[in-house]
Amino acid sequence: MTDKTRSFQEEMNHIHVPTEKLDDIISNTIGEYEGKRKKWKGNKIFYSLTAVAATFLLLVSTASVSPAMANIVSKIPLLGSVFSDSGDLGLEQVNQQGLSQLIGTSERVGETSITLDEVFYDETRLTIGFSIVSENPIGDFYLSSGPEVKINGKAFSGASTYSEKKLSSTHKTGIVDMDSMEDLPDTFTLGVTFTGADGKQWEFTTQVNKNDEVQKVVINHQQKSNGVDLKVSELKVSPAGLLFSYQANVDKYLGNGRIDFKVIDEKGNELASHSGGAIVDHEKKQITGTILIDPIKEDIKKLTVTPYIVFPDSSMGVKVDLQGNETTKTNIQPYEGPGIHFESFTVTIP
Amino acid sequence: MESKLKLVKLAKKGDTEAFQILIHEEKEKMYRMAYMYMKNEDDALEVFQESLYKALHSIRTLKQNDYFSTWLMRILINTAIAALKKKQKLVLVNNEIYEQIGNVTYFQSEEHLDLLHAMDDIEEKYKTVLLLRFYQDYTVKQIAAFLDCPEGTVKTNIRRGLEILRSKLKGGYFDDRQNSIISGRNESYSCPD
Numbered sequence: 001m002t003d004k005t006r007s008f009q010e011e012m013n014h015i016h017v018p019t020e021k022l023d024d025i026i027s028n029t030i031g032e033y034e035g036k037r038k039k040w041k042g043n044k045i046f047y048s049l050t051a052v053a054a055t056f057l058l059l060v061s062t063a064s065v066s067p068a069m070a071n072i073v074s075k076i077p078l079l080g081s082v083f084s085d086s087g088d089l090g091l092e093q094v095n096q097q098g099l100s101q102l103i104g105t106s107e108r109v110g111e112t113s114i115t116l117d118e119v120f121y122d123e124t125r126l127t128i129g130f131s132i133v134s135e136n137p138i139g140d141f142y143l144s145s146g147p148e149v150k151i152n153g154k155a156f157s158g159a160s161t162y163s164e165k166k167l168s169s170t171h172k173t174g175i176v177d178m179d180s181m182e183d184l185p186d187t188f189t190l191g192v193t194f195t196g197a198d199g200k201q202w203e204f205t206t207q208v209n210k211n212d213e214v215q216k217v218v219i220n221h222q223q224k225s226n227g228v229d230l231k232v233s234e235l236k237v238s239p240a241g242l243l244f245s246y247q248a249n250v251d252k253y254l255g256n257g258r259i260d261f262k263v264i265d266e267k268g269n270e271l272a273s274h275s276g277g278a279i280v281d282h283e284k285k286q287i288t289g290t291i292l293i294d295p296i297k298e299d300i301k302k303l304t305v306t307p308y309i310v311f312p313d314s315s316m317g318v319k320v321d322l323q324g325n326e327t328t329k330t331n332i333q334p335y336e337g338p339g340i341h342f343e344s345f346t347v348t349i350p
Numbered sequence: 351m352e353s354k355l356k357l358v359k360l361a362k363k364g365d366t367e368a369f370q371i372l373i374h375e376e377k378e379k380m381y382r383m384a385y386m387y388m389k390n391e392d393d394a395l396e397v398f399q400e401s402l403y404k405a406l407h408s409i410r411t412l413k414q415n416d417y418f419s420t421w422l423m424r425i426l427i428n429t430a431i432a433a434l435k436k437k438q439k440l441v442l443v444n445n446e447i448y449e450q451i452g453n454v455t456y457f458q459s460e461e462h463l464d465l466l467h468a469m470d471d472i473e474e475k476y477k478t479v480l481l482l483r484f485y486q487d488y489t490v491k492q493i494a495a496f497l498d499c500p501e502g503t504v505k506t507n508i509r510r511g512l513e514i515l516r517s518k519l520k521g522g523y524f525d526d527r528q529n530s531i532i533s534g535r536n537e538s539y540s541c542p543d
Contacts, residue, residue, distance in 0.1 A: 008484030011465045015382045018391060022377045025399045030366045033406055084411035095411060098425035099432070102407045212435045298499040 082117040082129030090241035107202040111135035114202040122211040124243040126178040137169040150191035159277020186210040227251040242293040266302040307342040358415040387430035401426040468518040476511030
């Protein structure tokens with residue numbers, strides 16, 4: 001320890017610490033946490049008594065509980081685990097760094113409970129993590145394409161992706177990811193409503209605050225290839241990911257083609273592309289969109305970006321209804337023009 | 351150290367008593383760090399509480415048990431900076447304000463006020479590395495790992511932070527950067543250069 005360190009520590013140690021208040025905070029916070037866990041177990045016991053008594057006229061002592069409900073309780077994931085176990089590097093990072101909001105609110109309807117686990121919001125994404133556990137197996141499309149999301153009471157109308165992770169037949173987690181949050185306020189009331197295939201609903205409301213750790217990098221790169229004039233305007237760098245904004249003027253119909261970016265950092269690592277929302281203006285023949293990429297390490301200052309257009313096989317286009325029945329989309333005309341190839345360009349992050 | 355690792359393992363499994371013991375060992379340092387950012391007791395306590403809540407609910411996600419203290423401090427610093435940005439202000443504290451909020455009695459002499467006063471106005475990125483280096487006693491390598499940025503950047507920020515502190519303690523000039531901080535512009539603590 002140097003003299004500098006010693007004197008600094010001595011100075012810091014002169015800051016008065018309100019120890020009693022800290023102790024109160026510690027015991028209250030832990031007490032509340034314990035209370036929530038016990039309350040759930042208490043409700044579980046009551047539910048078991050009424051449900052079993054109603055259907056089988058059996059007496060269940062307070063010392064024993066429904067094995068099915070005990071199973072449910074044991075499976076409710078610990079708060080913060082949806083993001084941390086998601087496989088999405090950006091979400092894992094914001095969870096690990098304490099940047100996301102831990103919610104932990106549960107609602108139970110019948111034999112199924114949904115927990116709103118965690119929320120993260122900044123200029124690159126608004127992401128919600130939740131879990132669903134049930135006494136009975138949960139159907140593959142039970143929650144259809146995900147919950148309805150409202151911002152300050154109004155339905156969210158931007159681009160979003162929904163994914164589920166099946167942990168068991170009675171336990172799933174899910175993530176709703178919404179891109180490009182420029183029009184939203186710094187703080188808002190988030191409403192999330194889940195609707196099951198059987199019509200049951202779970203509603204949640206929570207306040208969401210914006211994270212400010214976003215760095216904007218102006219790019220203004222432009223290039224053309226066979227009738228597609230692409231301009232990549234900016235990059236937003238966040239612990240949750242990289243968000244590229246672009247605009248493409250097209251002089252021909254692209255079918256089901258969509259623009260994506262291959263991004264490689266200066267150490268040769270390819271960063272996965274997650275999602276992209278785009279608005280197509282057929283009159284102006286213009287596509288305006290964003291693409292979310294995995295976050296970078298702090299020491300990365302250069303990225304090589306290669307735009308490309310991906311044409312999913314039109315025969316793979318399907319529509320899925322609430323019952324899980326698939327119908328093939330037949331309205332997409334394939335692209336029949338010349339190959340569209342873009343050159344790579346470099347983005348330097350200050 | 352071994353007993354601490356055991357406590358961390360237990361806490362990760364949901365043992366709140368183990369978690370409580372761990373927090374009691376860290377609480378003073380956590381509070382003082384929070385205070386250095388928030389500059390008043392009420393806000394520092396709020397940051398402490400929010401950090402504690404986050405840590406309690408996400409300890410299961412801690413990957414390396416021997417990094418518990420570092421992990422906890424990272425949550426605290428992130429929470430403090432988020433709280434500052436929410437308030438959108440950095441408070442310039444002088445002796446008069448200390449008297450108004452009643453904190454002046456916490457300091458034993460005028461000398462101790464100088465260093466901490468000087469730290470009040472310093473940019474967050476310098477403050478964070480100085481606190482980690484000279485209060486938490488982290489090495490440059492540890493700070494680089496904590497902030498996920500190059501060691502060179504950490505060294506640069508420590509050097510620049512000390513230069514600013516030195517000039518303030520000698521009654522030196524206010525440069526443009528400091529004026530912008532006083533006016534309330536927020537800065538990220540990440541390592542930009």
